[in-house]
Amino acid sequence: MNPMLLRRRSKVILSAGRERQPLEVVATLQKNLDALGFQMSPSLCERVATLSLTQVEAFYKRLIRALREMLGAHRNYAPLYPDFPAQMMRASDAERYWNAYLHYRGQLDRVGEATPRPPRQDVPNWRVLELGTQDEVDALFVALAAARTPYSPEDSADVRWYVAQHRERALSLLPETLPCKENLAVVVAALLADEGTADSRVLALGRHVRTATDVLRIAVALDDGDVSLATPTRFGRYRRPMRRALLNWLEKMPNRLEDLQRWTPRWVRLAERLHPGEHAMRFPGTAADFARLRAGQRLRGFNAQVECALADDDVGTALAVLRARPGELARRLDALARRSHNVQDVVDTFAQVAASVSTPVLLQVMTHFQHRAAPRGLRVFLPKGQVGKLYAIPDRLVPLDADLCAALALCCEQALLARFAALPPLxxxxxxxxxxxxxxxFSQRSASKALRTLVRGSRVPLSDANTLRMFCWWRNGKSRVDIDLSAAIYGEDVQYIDTVAYYNLATFGAHHSGDIVDAPQGASEFIDIDIDHCRERGIRWIVMCLSSFSGQAYCDLPECFAGWMARTAPDSGEIYEPGTVVDRFDLASDTTFCLPIAFDLVERQALWLDIGLTSTPRFAVNVANNLAGVSLMLRAMSSLPKxxxxxxxxxxxxxxxxxxxxxxxxxxxxxxxxxxxxxxxxxxxxxxx
Known part of the structure; x- marks a missing residue:
């Protein structure tokens, strides 16, 4: 079973057999897939029918195992209230309190016994399984290699998996250029990761390595570090051929010392592993530059020239320097426009070099200036790194003239249209x-692995279901782990109304399945949201919150995932019905408080957040102590100009x-x-x- 193709395209590769199975065999297989909400396409049914019974059984076992894991159906779900939600609705406040009291004292594992439930009445969220080919897997790898925006952790894992399976084919399929430097590091490191790294492979990859920082990123990727360089990496030991390859690339780099100075502490640590002094005869320039770096000798680099000019309000000099690096000029346009006494010079200079700016940067600059003239309450930043962080601050930027903003946005648009016109016709x-x-x-660096991967800030329409059922599942690590599923409730103007959590199990048409505080064999919690009931009470926003009450970061847990279902008959079928799962995502970030998704009940949309709050309060890690951050994130993401x-x-x-x-x-x-x-x-x- 090819996990990359199945997860990304809902396709399976299946070779044709020489037999002809009766209809009952294919129908039985499809009947078993119904519970998971999957249907086989006619072409896949036809292919399955050509297999022997032994082959059908082997295919079914591999497929069902992979699909159940994708949906989260590979784990047992046993909430504190086993007849949730009806059991929770019947319980009084006193009963809920007493049950929680006994549970926290270790005297109660479950509240009563599960009773037979009526068959599932919900219509599954159908997904179609198609027949795939190896060429489609190869095309996925080529698309990932040619991507112009940084990989998500899932993308990186898929690239490494493909290269491990098809190393020489991957090398032959590489596009002429690997445009994203972070992705280049992942691809090159994957191709060099095996014990028998060949000189021919190093030579073939050398044409993609063009700066000293590329070499640093490759070294970071070899040690599974953060290739965005937002956080330091602990470098391991390298075999002699690998050290020679990295030093050989460094020796050929222009502006080497300037690049080394940009990341001095990282290079000093890496030099301890590369031993450039041992190879001074073979790579004299690199050895000399490392010696200068250790001695503290510094050049007045590009960024220093720009900063000095801006500090003196000498915008003309800054523009002259920045012309050499159009991408940097584009990123500093707002600052230049605010400081300049002749904004037309800024517009003219940018117009002359806009064609050399990358497409992602042009699009972001265009969108920025399309919204720049209008007043905004918040400025929102999504910094690079491996944790999905978001910063929102009051917008106190000096206003810019609307005509200036329109002119700069038009420069971006014209450059994009000219660039796209050179591509094959559509x-x-x-x-x-x-x-x-x-x-x-633009960047998926910290995107969580999910059933369907979306970009933060995207809005997905809700189905006609009247109940949203959130869920989470986790298992203890080296010690007890307590993950709390909560929901923060907001009104029309994002004013806080209430919270459903372990300390408030029922409110405003929302019900919690009960707090579980220990998960040696795995544990699960659920929250049901009755959409119609909430709307009658003036509720618009429901924010899903997950907090590690016991304080462990999610990346330190052996397994933790969450998601949500769309249910029309929540008391029918099982509490966890995989066929009704809309989204399922892993929690693996280096944080203790996550906001995966927010539901807009008025527009009937799910707003994809995928944000981790990295600062935690002094006391309990729960939603009550993080409400200020939750409110700010909701305000920022619901009005994000992207x-x-x-x-x-x-x-x-x-x-x-x-x-x-x-x-x-x-x-x-x-x-x-x-x-x-x-x-x-x-x-x-x-x-x-």
């Missing part, structure tokens, strides 16, 4: 209006296609449920950014 193209709710994947997929695809169609009003009239379809979809993140990053 022909008749359809763009789904719903894509305006999905954001462009580039949408609709905007990106519209620019492509304007440049190299023409719009049509229906998907069946189009040669190229951009839509939520067909063609190029919001979950095709590697392809979007490789082909459209």
């Amino acid at each position: 022909g008749a193209s359809y763009i789904d209006p719903a894509l305006s709710r999905y954001l462009v994947p 580039t949408t997929l609709h905007t990106l695809f519209d620019l492509h169609v304007r440049a190299r296609g023409h719009r049509v009003s229906a998907p069946d009239q189009a040669a190229t379809v951009f839509a939520v449920d067909r063609g190029i979809t919001p979950t095709d993140l590697p392809r979007i990053s490789a082909e459209f950014l």
Whole structure:
């Protein structure tokens, strides 16, 4: 079973057999898949029918195991109240209190016994399994290698898995350029990771390594560190061939000393592993630069020149220096426009170099200036790193003239249209209006592994189900682990109303399944949200919160995941019905408090957050002590001005296609449920950014 293709495309690779099974065999297999909400396509059914019974059984076991793990159905769910939610609804406040009291004293594991439940009445959230090919797996790897935005942890794992399985094929499939430096490090490190690293492979990869910082990132990737360089990495020992390869690349780099100075502490630590002095005869320039670095000799580098010019309000000199690095100029446009006495010089200089700025940066700058002139309550920052952090501060920027903002945004738009026009034509193209709710994947560095990977800030429509059932499952590590599932409740203007949590099990049409404080064999908690009841009480927002009450970071747990289901008959079927799971995501960040998702009950949309709060209070790690952060994150993410997929695809169609009003009239379809979809993140990053 190819996990990469199954998870990303809902496809399986299955070789044709030489037999012909009766209809009963295929029907039985499909009946068993029904409970998980999966249907086999006609082509897959036809292929299964050609297998022998032994092959069908082996295929079914591999498939069902993989699908159950994807949905979270591979674990046993036993909440404190085994007849949740009806049992919780019947219990009085006194009964809930007393049951919790006994549970915390270790005198009660479960409240009563589970009673037979009626058969499931919910309609599954159907997903179709298609027949796939090895060529599609190869295409996924090529798209990941050509991506122009940093990998998520899941992307990195898939690249490493593919390279481990198909090392020489991966080398031959590499595109001419690996545009994202962080991704380059992951790919190169994966190709060099085996014990028998060949000189020919090092030589072939050398054309992709162009700066000293590339070499540093590769060394970090070899030690499974943070290739964004946001956090330091503890370097391990390298074999002599690996040391020679890294030093050989360094020797060929221009501006080597300036690059070394940008990350001096990291290079000093890495030099302890590379031993450049031992190879001074072979790599004299590198050895000399490391000696200067240790001696504290410094050059007045590029950034120092820019900062000195800005400190003196000499915008003209700053522009002259920044012209050499258009991407850096684009990132500093706002600061230059605020300081300049002749803003037309800023516009003209940027217009001259905009064609050399990368597509992701142009899109972000365009969106920034499209919203810059209007007053905003908050400025929102999503810093790089391996934890999904978000900073929101009051917007106190000096206002900019609307015409200036429009001119800078137009420079970006014209450069993008000219660039896209040089790409192959799209022909008749359809763009789904719903894509305006999905954001462009500029960076997925800290994105959680999920059933369907989306970009933070994207909005997904809710089904017609009247109950949202959140769930989490975890297991103890080296000590007792207590994970708390909670929901913060807000009104129309994001005013706080109440919380459903272990200390408040029922409120405003929401019910908690009970707090479990120890999970030696695994534990689970649930929260049901009755949408209609909440709307009648003036509730708009429900924010899903997960806190590690016992204080362990999620990355230190052996297993912890969460998600939500859409239920129409919550008392039917099992408490955990995998066929109704809409999203399931792993919790593995280096934090103790996570906000995975928020539900907008008015618009009937799920707002994808995937944020970890890194600062925790002095006392209990629970939602009550983090409400200020929860409220701020909700305000920031619900009003986030970011580039949408609709905007990106519209620019492509304007440049190299023409719009049509229906998907069946189009040669190229951009839509939520067909063609190029919001979950095709590697392809979007490789082909459209």
